Amino acid sequence: GDKIIIRSTGADATQYTIDPTLTDQGVSAKLPETLPSGTYRVAVSRNSEEQDLGVTTIKINDNSQKPVADMLDVKFNEDGTATDISPMANPIETISGLGLTTYYSKTYQRYVARFENTWAGTPTGYYKMDYASNQNFKNLLSNGHSMEIVVMANFPGTIPNKECKPFSSMQSGGTGIMVTTIGGTHQNEWCFLPNITETGSSTWRWTTSGIVPESKTYYHIIGVWNKTEGKTEIYVDGELKNTIDAPGNFRFPTDGANWFAIGCDPTTSGAEAAWNGDIVLARIYSTPLSSD
DSSP: OOOEEEEEETTTOEEEEEEOOTTTTTEEEOOOTTSSSSSEEEEEETTTTEEEEEEEEOOOOOOOOOOOOSSSSEEEOTTSSSEOSSOOOOOEEEEOOOOOOEEEETTTTEEEEEEEETTSSSSSSSEEETTTTTTHHHHHHHEEEEEEEEEEEOOSOOOOOOOOOOEEEEEEEEEEEEESSBTBBBOEEEEEEOBEEESSSSOOOOEEESSOOOTEEEEEEEEEEETTTTEEEEETTTTEEEEEEEEEEEEETTTTTTTTEEEEEOOOOESSSSSOEEEEEEESSSSSOOOO
């Protein structure tokens, strides 16, 4: 179908792809929540052909009180390291490698992590936040949580049919945001996947979004597990895409994999499911977020 494409005019040329809505007043489109004020070039895409609509200035007025990422709020640094600026101030280890760099984005007005790996392969650089001995963090995680990421996938041609995980703590349990493989009702789509069990056995709650990532397009993803209501949700660019039943208790990953990876997925001996693309931010909240 038709798409509206917004590209920043800065050197990073950040791109957003938006589904337009036809109304009585004409065509409308909801801007992504992460879109900062600035100058953008706008185009309409139909059947892979673009019509340039010119350059416009967008000013975002945000007077709302945003929730605080009280468990983890990753800030990438100029030197390639990362810092947790949440109240917990968790140590973040940088696993340096040729596949990990940071650069300053004028669009987001912050440093962004760039991962250059084989899609879903072994990572050559990533970030690690170990919570194995942090009982407060584990208590909050097991009482319900929300995960947030602003992320861009980079792949040539068709998206590979492999599980790829930009922000994850999964190994026979855990939670994370990922791109799924094709199978059953699943596409290669954004998914929030916590392990919530009523029996103690591993029970993955596949909170799929129906949104297949386009290469070099940024997405704002939020996954929510509301323990009180026994539900999980996934939001993409501010829109609720799916809600499923998820009663029970949080099942932690296998010992040795109780850490969050930014840019891949933990194992007990290293990491896997490497990300290829950019990550702007990665956050965890102890409360269930909503579209409000």
